[in-house]
Structure formats: structure tokens, C-alpha cells
Amino acid sequence: MRVRPIVIGLATLLVGSFILMGTIDVQAAEVNQVTPVTDTVKAIVPEYAADRLDHPDVIYTPDGIYKKQQLTVSEFTQDQISLDATKTTTETLVIVDYDATYMKVEESN
Numbered sequence: 001m002r003v004r005p006i007v008i009g010l011a012t013l014l015v016g017s018f019i020l021m022g023t024i025d026v027q028a029a030e031v032n033q034v035t036p037v038t039d040t041v042k043a044i045v046p047e048y049a050a051d052r053l054d055h056p057d058v059i060y061t062p063d064g065i066y067k068k069q070q071l072t073v074s075e076f077t078q079d080q081i082s083l084d085a086t087k088t089t090t091e092t093l094v095i096v097d098y099d100a101t102y103m104k105v106e107e108s109n
Contacts, residue, residue, distance in 0.1 A: 055098045063088045066095050066102035073101060 059066040066085075073081055073096060080093040085102075088095065095102040 055100050059085050059095060059097070059102050061085060061088045061095075062108055063090050063092060064104045064108050065106040067105045068100050069103045071101055071103060 055068070057068050071094075073094060076094050079091050082088045082092045082095050083097065085095050085097045093104050
């Protein structure tokens with residue numbers, strides 16, 4: 001009858017080790033959650049590139065194509081100037097939007 005206490009002891013040891021290993025695996029899974037790099041790092045964009053993202057070089061409208069240029073608005077009449085790229089007409093020659101001035105370079109067909 002000596003075999004019975006040994007078998008019970010081994011069975012208890014086996015069940016206890018399974019319980020302990022399950023607890024360790026759960027704790028390890030909770031601790032080792034890695035956040036993606038994109039969530040922790042901010043993109044460093046040079047200032048000249050950020051300006052180009054905010055200010056397009058060309059504006060396409062139903063009335064024509066407007067290209068960014070350095071010019072004074074005082075050369076044009078109020079009918080030829082639009083302060084919003086979405087509100088252009090066929091008479092519009094200049095768009096002042098995105099903190100820049102755009103001149104009409106091509107008519108739309």
C-alpha cells in the first residue's frame with residue numbers, strides 16, 4: 001500500500017504544476033503587450049514639406065487650372081479675383097487661397 005501515497009503525491013504535483021504554469025502564462029501575456037512603433041513615434045516632417053502639404057502648387061476647378069505664382073492682386077479687378085477655390089467663375093483669373101496666390105494658366109473645356 002505504499003504505492004498509493006506516491007501516486008497521489010505525483011498526481012497532486014502534476015495538477016499543481018499545470019495550475020502554476022497556466023497562471024504564469026496569463027501574467028506574461030498581460031505584461032508583454034507591446035504598443036506599435038507608429039503609436040509612440042511622431043513623424044518629423046521638415047517645414048518646407050509641411051508647407052507643400054498645406055499649400056498645393058496647382059488648383060483644379062471646373063473653370064480652369066490655377067498655378068501658384070508670386071504676383072500682386074492689385075493688378076486685377078474684383079470680378080477677376082476669388083477668395084475661395086470652390087467659388088470660381090469663368091471670369092476668375094486669380095484665386096487667393098491657402099495663404100498663396102494662384103493664376104489661371106489653362107481654361108477647362
